[in-house]
Amino acid sequence: MSLVEPDDIDGGESLSLHQRILSDIREKILSGAWAPGHRIPFEHELTARYNCSRMTVNKALSQLAKAGLIERRRRSGSFVRQPQSQAAVLELHDIRIEVEALGLPYRYERLERLKRRSSAEDRGLLGLSASGPVLALESLHFAGERPFALEQRLINLSAVSEAADEDFLDIAPGPWLIGRVPWSEAEHRIRAMAADETIADALDIDAGAPCLVVERRTWSAEHPVTHVRFIYPAESHTLVARFTPSQG
Amino acid sequence: MSLVEPDDIDGGESLSLHQRILSDIREKILSGAWAPGHRIPFEHELTARYNCSRMTVNKALSQLAKAGLIERRRRSGSFVRQPQSQAAVLELHDIRIEVEALGLPYRYERLERLKRRSSAEDRGLLGLSASGPVLALESLHFAGERPFALEQRLINLSAVSEAADEDFLDIAPGPWLIGRVPWSEAEHRIRAMAADETIADALDIDAGAPCLVVERRTWSAEHPVTHVRFIYPAESHTLVARFTPSQG
DNA sequence: CGTTTCAATATGTATATACATAATCGCTAT
DNA sequence: ATAGCGATTATGTATATACATATTGAAACG
Numbered sequence: 422m423s424l425v426e427p428d429d430i431d432g433g434e435s436l437s438l439h440q441r442i443l444s445d446i447r448e449k450i451l452s453g454a455w456a457p458g459h460r461i462p463f464e465h466e467l468t469a470r471y472n473c474s475r476m477t478v479n480k481a482l483s484q485l486a487k488a489g490l491i492e493r494r495r496r497s498g499s500f501v502r503q504p505q506s507q508a509a510v511l512e513l514h515d516i517r518i519e520v521e522a523l524g525l526p527y528r529y530e531r532l533e534r535l536k537r538r539s540s541a542e543d544r545g546l547l548g549l550s551a552s553g554p555v556l557a558l559e560s561l562h563f564a565g566e567r568p569f570a571l572e573q574r575l576i577n578l579s580a581v582s583e584a585a586d587e588d589f590l591d592i593a594p595g596p597w598l599i600g601r602v603p604w605s606e607a608e609h610r611i612r613a614m615a616a617d618e619t620i621a622d623a624l625d626i627d628a629g630a631p632c633l634v635v636e637r638r639t640w641s642a643e644h645p646v647t648h649v650r651f652i653y654p655a656e657s658h659t660l661v662a663r664f665t666p667s668q669g
Numbered sequence: 670m671s672l673v674e675p676d677d678i679d680g681g682e683s684l685s686l687h688q689r690i691l692s693d694i695r696e697k698i699l700s701g702a703w704a705p706g707h708r709i710p711f712e713h714e715l716t717a718r719y720n721c722s723r724m725t726v727n728k729a730l731s732q733l734a735k736a737g738l739i740e741r742r743r744r745s746g747s748f749v750r751q752p753q754s755q756a757a758v759l760e761l762h763d764i765r766i767e768v769e770a771l772g773l774p775y776r777y778e779r780l781e782r783l784k785r786r787s788s789a790e791d792r793g794l795l796g797l798s799a800s801g802p803v804l805a806l807e808s809l810h811f812a813g814e815r816p817f818a819l820e821q822r823l824i825n826l827s828a829v830s831e832a833a834d835e836d837f838l839d840i841a842p843g844p845w846l847i848g849r850v851p852w853s854e855a856e857h858r859i860r861a862m863a864a865d866e867t868i869a870d871a872l873d874i875d876a877g878a879p880c881l882v883v884e885r886r887t888w889s890a891e892h893p894v895t896h897v898r899f900i901y902p903a904e905s906h907t908l909v910a911r912f913t914p915s916q917g
Numbered sequence: 918c919g920t921t922t923c924a925a926t927a928t929g930t931a932t933a934t935a936c937a938t939a940a941t942c943g944c945t946a947t
Numbered sequence: 948a949t950a951g952c953g954a955t956t957a958t959g960t961a962t963a964t965a966c967a968t969a970t971t972g973a974a975a976c977g
Contacts, residue, residue, distance in 0.1 A: 437960065438961075439960075452853075463927065464928070473961075474963065475928095475962095476961075479928075479929080479930095483929085494970080495926085495968070496927050496968095496969065497927075497971075498928085510758060511758075511910055602701075603705070606911075609759075609909065609911070610907050610910075611881070612881055612903060612908070613906075614861070614903055615878070615879045629877065632861055633860055633861040641699070642700045655862055655879070660857075660859040660860070661856065661857065661859075687930075711956095712957070712958070721931075721932085722933065724933085725930085741957090741959090742939090742958080743938070743940055743956085743959080744938095744939065744941055744955085744956055744958075745940070746957065746958085
């Protein structure tokens with residue numbers, strides 16, 4: 422039941438002690454050797470075991486607690502938590518990068534650009550309470566000859582006024598916004614949908630064909646910035662999300 | 670351009686200094702006041718500004734760096750990073766909880782249960798290299814009277830031998846596995862698909878209707894544990910993922 | 918017997934200090 | 948000029964120490 426033999430301590434790689442303690446304990450938990458509910462050695466025990474100061478041990482344990490692997494209780498000690506609610510990290514790439522990763526030539530085409538006062542629907546999508554100017558954009562992303570995704574976007578001009586002067590013919594709104602607007606929060610909705618006439622037409626697929634729809638709403642410091650809907654033909658797209666419990 | 674007035678320092682809530690520094694700087698970055706590339710005050714400046722030790726400042730900055738908001742360079746200082754590649758945290762609930770959250774009665778029904786040696790397809794789905802015993806399960810999750818999701822699952826019996834003795838008539842494989850097997854990693858694939866005859870039949874929808882498919886592969890300490898495919902009728906399901914840049 | 922009080926304990930936060938390490942600037946010798 | 952060298956600087960990691968705080972367990976008390 423020992424974490425490491427004292428002699429092993431200096432035998433490791435050039436990992437910092439802090440990292441060493443972290444990965445040791447994480448390993449114990451993930452391998453199941455320490456089941457949920459198991460009490461982890463007290464800080465002073467780990468201090469002795471690793472022959473280091475309490476601060477170092479404390480930093481490692483605090484980190485494990487923040488990652489949700491363990492729970493710390495004063496006077497009682499630290500305990501392995503029940504397996505957490507599962508959460509996955511979903512990487513949302515730039516469409517250009519995605520297409521180029523497939524080895525296909527990327528092309529972007531702006532279809533429509535309309536400046537208007539926000540309709541009730543616009544406000545619903547953006548999460549705006551009051552009316553104001555918005556920019557509505559519709560664009561196509563191509564992989565080689567075939568349409569890869571249809572993009573329907575709303576930009577809140579009250580939050581990003583410079584967008585009013587941009588025609589978005591040469592640059593897609595996504596890359597344009599990134600780097601210009603620091604975003605603090607985003608919400609995604611992912612669903613399946615049958616293509617209606619308009620969408621089928623744009624994507625060059627049959628009406629009624631299944632599509633994957635990814636909608637993203639972005640805020641920057643409490644202000645709604647943009648709402649975007651990407652529509653992918655089912656065959657062309659799979660989202661991949663990978664999960665590793667802790668962020669060591 | 671000052672972070673806080675010296676007098677304000679004690680005027681705050683009962684936040685720890687560490688938390689205080691963290692949220693102050695995060696606010697500056699997210700609000701855009703400190704643009705990407707901006708150099709953050711040196712540790713010794715913050716030390717003076719908050720009237721605290723370098724360790725405290727260092728801990729806060731290290732945390733911001735780990736969260737990806739800033740980049741630290743020796744001898745040069747710390748800088749606000751370019752907006753990172755977007756990543757979303759996708760919560761994957763238990764289906765029972767999901768259904769009950771809709772206010773509908775939940776019911777589970779096991780359709781098929783088959784123990785067999787892994788086929789080539791099974792091995793592909795599970796990520797197994799060698800052949801071995803697997804358990805194939807097909808089940809339906811209901812919301813009220815209507816089918817809510819079809820579950821197609823493979824369990825690697827070499828990793829979870831107890832599953833061979835369970836009939837899964839009264840408990841769904843998901844809840845059964847959770848808590849029994851500590852899982853270390855999972856991979857999700859999310860896509861849209863048209864329902865074929867079999868699926869349409871099980872879910873009581875039209876053949877060709879769009880469905881959302883979520884596939885999950887789970888490992889525990891390097892061993893493949895299970896592969897599951899949830900098929901939802903498009904109308905019944907939307908995945909929601911929310912993102913906040915830092916995990917303060 | 919139940920309640921209150923108090924001491925012990927483990928974690929939480931902060932300090933001052935020390936030395937290691939990487940990157941940069943400026944000086945010097947070629 | 949420039950290649951190399953060393954001093955300087957900011958961060959990285961660790962230590963010993965101190966006191967705060969929440970919680971538990973046991974002793975003291977009504």
